[in-house]
Amino acid sequence: MHHDTIVALATPTGAGAVAIIRISGKEAIDIAAAVFESVKGKDLRNxxxxxxxxxxxxxxxxxxxxxLVSVFKNPNSYTGENVVEISCHGSTFIQQQIIQLLLRKGCRMAQAGEFTLRAFLNGKLDLSQAEAVADLIASDNEASHQIAMQQMRGGFSSEIHRLREELLNFASLIELELDFAEEDVEFADRSQFTDLLNRIEFVLKRLIDSFAVGNVIKNGIPVAIVGEPNVGKSTLLNALLNEERAIVSDIAGTTRDTIEDEMNINGIGFRFIDTAGIRETADYVESIGIQKTFEKIEQAQVVLYLFESAKFHADGQQYRTEIEKIKNKYPQKQVVVVLNKIDLVTEQQLQEIQSQLETLDVKRILLSAKNQEGVHELKNELYALVNTGALRNNETIVTNSRHYDALLKALEAIQKVKWGMESQVPSDLVAIDIREALYYFGEITGEVTNDELLGNIFANFCIGK
Structure with a gap:
């Protein structure tokens, strides 16, 4: 199947100025030459x-x-095969006419991700780099783009490959010892091996920890805006997005369903969720919206808990109790207390509110969403909640859940090896755990794989890539 010649549209479907049709395979240049007439009489095959x-x-x-026809001969092409790219005018009719002509000449329509799959099978990319291609295409902010570029260039896979090579060298020595078990000889230096295991464990833990940051950067950070009715949640959403996204009125309970929208803050994607006001109500529709509010809090990673400044000043103790309840109920979430409508309180009242908030161990922002006062400070606070130090230091960040799962299993196997070494377990049993760790390292880069895994990965690619 992977030795025939495939064709697909490499640019988005629909009309445009220019479209690119990609052909890859042993017969790619011959098939293109059969339908192409050069203005200078050139033969593409030569x-x-x-x-x-x-x-x-x-x-x-x-x-x-x-x-315009671009020619790339194997092995110096994206797929490692002969590749031809036809740049034609972007009419959908022209695109289909050319593709149908190429199909009649012997091409087959490419499956999703088949060009990149061939690049992997021909050794042009390892599996983690191939997955980064899809992440790069899907990146919609600077941070996710930077991570995908680093991974596509081999930053992550080279780190894994180095660890695997070192572990493989020691595994070979231990396996050699087993061949000479009767002679009681040691080829592997146990102290060096222990140092290597400690180093591998440290790197694996760092990569595993980076997934928490990488996952939110890749998928965007969900931020729930919650609070009582009429405290300005929808006004705040509009102020953050700088557009009239949510309906705003003085009537409590105007927002009855969740409203979501995304924005980019300093290269990081945030998904804001405006929720229904939390209160006791007999209105059936509003109660459904309130139930959805609590569901969105569960899904969010950051909770913006809004209060009206004048009400907080009048009954600070009650609201401080509410904040503590939210903190205790969602200990894994970042809670930011936002005091809105500061334009409706005096300077002295504002100072008194500040002193009440100091007793709470939470991040807090005072603003007037209506007047856009303090909104910029809130954006800065949200950005600060994301650990972007690894990005600035160009460290490897894991964003792929498949890699994360393999790293966890590799760490478990390495810890078994360490325990076996400390407990003086026989070498043949230690060797089994080492093989298991090597397997999971290889699973990340594609040195160990199967057709089902490849099918699952490349099925998510766009056709033409």
Whole structure:
């Protein structure tokens, strides 16, 4: 299946100025040459790799389009095979005419991600780099783009590969000892091996810990805006997004369902969720909205708990109790207390509110969403909640749940090896745990794989990549 010649549209579907049709396989150049007429009479089969040629695509006597054809000869191409890219005009009719012509000449329609799958099978990319290609295409902010680029260049896989190579060297020595078990010899230095295991354990724990940051950077950070009715939640959402996204009125309970929208703060994606006001109500529809509010709090990683400044000043103790309840109920979430409508209290009242808040161990922001006062400070606080130190230091960050799972299993196996060494377990049993760790390292980079795994990974790619 992976030795035939495939074709697909490499640019988004629909009309545009230009479209690119990609062909890959042993017969790619021959098939393209059969339908291409160069303006200078060139034969594509005799042209050098990495060259571009102007001409027309012809179907018998019929001219389909004037095109540019790029030629890439194996192994110096994306897939490691002969590759031809046809840049044609972006009419959907022209695109389909050229693809159908190529299919009649011997191509097969590519499956999702099949070009990148061939790049992996031909050794142009390892599996983690191939997955980074999909992440790069899907990146919608600077941080996720930076992580995907680092992984695609091999930053993550090279770190895993180094650890695997060192572990494999020691495993080989221990296996050699087993062959000479009757002679009671040691080829592997146990103290060096222990040092290596400690180092591998440290690196694995760092990579595992980075997933918490990487996952939110890749998928965006969900932020729930909660509080009583009419404290300005929808106004705050509009102020953050700088548009009238949510309906605002003086009537308590206006927002009856959750409203979501996304924005980028300093390269990090945030998904804001405006929720229904929390209160006791006999209104059936509003009560459903309130129930959804608590569901969204469960899903969020950051909770913006809004209060009205004047009410907080009048009954600070009650609200401090509410804040403590939220903190205790959701200990794993970042809770930011937001005092809104500060334009409706005096300077002295504001100072008194500040002193009441100092008794609470929470991050707090005072603002007027209506007047856009303090909104910038809130954005800075949200950005500060994300640990971007690893990005600044160009450290490896794990964003893929498959990698995360394999790292956890590799760490478990390494810890078994350490325990076996400390407990003087026989070498043949230690060797089993080492093989298990090597297996999970190889699973990340694709040195160990199977058809089902590859199918699951590349099925999520776009066709044409």
């Amino acid at each position: 042209q050098k790799t990495h060259t571009i040629h102007l001409g027309t695509i012809v179907d018998g006597a019929k001219v389909v389009d004037q095109v």
